[in-house]
Amino acid sequence: MTDAEPGLRERKRRATRLAIQQAALHVALEHGLAAVTVDEVSRRADISPRTFFNYFPSKEQAILGDDPTLPQGEEVEVFVAGGPSGDLLSDLGALLVHSARELVEERGLIGERQQVLRANPELFSRRMASMQEFQAELQTVVERRLQRDATLSGDEATADADVPPALRRRARLATLVGLAALRHAWWEWSEPGSAVHLTDELERSFDDLGALVSRSLV
Template identity: 40%
Template sequence: MGLRERKKRATRRALQRAAVQLAIERGLEHVTVDDIAAAADVSTRTFFNYFSGKEDALIGDGPPTPGEEARRVFVDGGPTGDLVDDLKVFLLAPIIDDEEALPLLEDLRQRKRLIELEPQLIPRVMATFHAMEQVVAEAVAARLGDAADDLRPQLLSTVAAAAIRFTMKRTTWSGQEGPENIRAMSDEVFDVLRRALAREDR
């Protein structure tokens, strides 16, 4: 990523963080676009280059979504050849491989706090998770030769995404959010999931 794109991403994230923090402090209805822009030290015009309104900034970009390279490797049958392991790697890619992703975990915690205070935002937040799961479902379908809306890729993407969310919650609770801890927890979570589905523990 070039310097220009890094600056644009930094501005976008600064606006999101400002929006969430102000809404937590003041309440959603008492925060304006002008307030958010000022808190992020940009102009209101710059704000509208990134978001259509304050609700868009509050919801943000949603959960980290695998990129094109991770998708290519997964669809081509990699990196291990085992579907469950490869789903885990695919979903963790935007968290583990992006050095700027881990600091966003604090942003996710703050957004969770905001949603608890402003539950009317829940449908829009859930829509971002659905969008991410559809990206995963399309990749699973491409790998398996299914249609993207078939039951198998839809179910696999939903279950795998839920496993990653559970992984992130567990590492957050333990206060250990480094890449190695996330990998270790995801290995344990997906192993439990695999054994449960195979009924090996019964």
């Protein structure tokens, strides 16, 4: 499922965001992390330092790039309410598709970013920390979904305000499975020669996951 063609303003925004990341990575690879400054990155990206900060809060974040984020629209509430299909894993996949749409989909950055992260473990630690934050946010949303399901089924033991350990355990498992499918899609998408859109690849990964789960239950 590919998004509609973005407008001119959005294309310019994406191009500027990409140029900043490319510039930051190139400076880091050529001269080391210490040489990466906002002024140098801005010069190479042909923007002003003020424009830089409209896109990234720091030079480190420009190197790290975008992480998945939960959508800020109605998609989360649709998921919590039991939609769009009623199947937890399928609906979790749909929610992550919305999250993945916010990523900068530029395969050319992947190899360079990995080189910089390998050379700078502190940046790798920051990337892992941000992913853990996303995992915690996603798990909270899954817990809300499971509590809603418990309320509808009349299970008072799991529908109260405090999340019971058993429900939290299931929510954590579902979250980790969903993130594993996201990683799988990312790997497949980043393979050389792949022409599939990232969100389409993510939908395929969740379809494959659903097929595997269905076979295991037969």
